[in-house]
Amino acid sequence: DTGVSQDPRHKITKRGQNVTFRCDPISEHNRLYWYRQTLGQGPEFLTYFQNEAQLEKSRLLSDRFSAERPKGSFSTLEIQRTEQGDSAMYLCASSPQGDQYEQYFGPGTRLTVT
């Protein structure tokens, strides 16, 4: 069990550019979650997948945001036309399906939009 990994760990981009983040969950976990966290706040839910199906999206996920999990393994989160307000830590988590399981979080990708 190597844990949840995220890449890159840090990303600095200019406003208007597109960015893509990758998350590799724990291999046997069929659920994968994306959260956004800003300074002094708790993680805010963005979306989650069960296998390759995207089952729920937050209204926080505007049209500029898209997430995929094409083969039910790794996931990508893309932000198009980045804005300064997108600067945040983007956290990925995974878990097995079921109420008895906790979510395991990755180290996060810190995005800075200049």
Added chain:
Amino acid sequence: SQELEQSPQSLIVQEGKNLTINCTSSKTLYGLYWYKQKYGEGLIFLMMLQKGGEEKSHEKITAKLDEKKQQSSLHITASQPSHAGIYLCGARQGTNAGKSTFGDGTTLTVKP
């Protein structure tokens, strides 16, 4: 949607002292999680509580769930500098729900 309110927002204690952090939900709790986060890093799972009255302990950290009050407490006994960090409570939005809500965290500083 469900909201989780944590108190206090921050806490400074002397090493060796006990402390309690509270988490109150605006709605029925379907499982309550406690995580610890170091600044700029991911969340580390501490404990999960699923039933009213449930109490779990890990080393010097104990968490309890009061389902009727829709509240959970995290208690640290004889705090150490290694306990310093941000403690976050989280809860599922419903049975078998994928979406979880988190509180804004309690920042703990332990003075040696």
